[in-house]
Amino acid sequence: ILNVEQSPQSLHVQEGDSTNFTCSFPSSNFYALHWYRWETAKSPEALFVMTLNGDEKKKGRISATLNTKEGYSYLYIKGSQPEDSATYLCALTMDSNYQLIWGAGTKLIIKP
Amino acid sequence: NAGVMQNPRHLVRRRGQEARLRCSPMKGHSHVYWYRQLPEEGLKFMVYLQKENIIDESGMPKERFSAEFPKEGPSILRIQQVVRGDSAAYFCASSLGDLSASPLHFGNGTRLTVT
Numbered sequence: 598i599l600n601v602e603q604s605p606q607s608l609h610v611q612e613g614d615s616t617n618f619t620c621s622f623p624s625s626n627f628y629a630l631h632w633y634r635w636e637t638a639k640s641p642e643a644l645f646v647m648t649l650n651g652d653e654k655k656k657g658r659i660s661a662t663l664n665t666k667e668g669y670s671y672l673y674i675k676g677s678q679p680e681d682s683a684t685y686l687c688a689l690t691m692d693s694n695y696q697l698i699w700g701a702g703t704k705l706i707i708k709p
Numbered sequence: 710n711a712g713v714m715q716n717p718r719h720l721v722r723r724r725g726q727e728a729r730l731r732c733s734p735m736k737g738h739s740h741v742y743w744y745r746q747l748p749e750e751g752l753k754f755m756v757y758l759q760k761e762n763i764i765d766e767s768g769m770p771k772e773r774f775s776a777e778f779p780k781e782g783p784s785i786l787r788i789q790q791v792v793r794g795d796s797a798a799y800f801c802a803s804s805l806g807d808l809s810a811s812p813l814h815f816g817n818g819t820r821l822t823v824t
Contacts, residue, residue, distance in 0.1 A: 628808075628809045629808060629809045629810065631808070631812060631813070633812075633813075639817070640800060640815035640816060640817050640818055641752070641800075641802075641813070641815045642815070643812030643813060643814065645812075646808075646810060646811065646812050648809065648810070686751075686752075690807075690808045690809055695740070695742075695757050695764065695765065695807055695808055696754065696757070696765065696808075697754070697808060697813070699751055699752055701751055702751065
């Protein structure tokens with residue numbers, strides 16, 4: 598059974614602070630890793646698709662790194678803002694390139 | 710460029726009725742996915758379609774559920790003889806290509822309530 602683990606499950610961060618969280622996965626048969634942001638009452642929004650070991654991607658204050666050899670990805674948020682409050686999901690494509698295996702998400706709450 | 714369009718946003722059905730959920734993918738996208746989110750749970754894959762073909766329906770219950778993506782028109786997820794346990798948010802997503810390179814673009818979902 599393939600498992601995508603995200604930690605922590607939830608996180609409270611003071612506005613202005615930077616934060617990061619983890620997505621762990623089995624490193625064999627890796628194709629790509631996706632990060633999504635899911636705000637309450639909205640739909641998931643794609644942040645990054647990453648494929649190469651050592652890949653780093655950035656979108657504004659949010660960045661992500663990928664280590665396929667050891668099976669983890671970090672998502673970083675610099676200078677958290679209230680609008681960053683959301684659940685952050687990672688998902689993998691492995692043997693199949695149309696099936697995504699989803700993590701349970703990290704729920705981020707920014708305290709003003 | 711319009712995003713993924715789902716309708717209706719909210720749908721109320723009595724037990725035993727049929728529910729039809731529609732999804733128009735982003736322009737140029739030929740890959741459509743349906744997901745279900747049960748209360749207090751995450752996204753569960755249901756079915757993956759390309760134009761006129763069901764590629765993988767392994768996440769969809771064998772009975773009462775069906776999906777199509779015709780040559781013309783939106784993708785339809787159809788639930789016959791709905792039961793209370795079908796109450797959930799149903800999300801459609803589309804992608805430009807396979808997921809090794811393309812992200813999913815999600816619609817706003819249809820929230821189905823079975824009374």
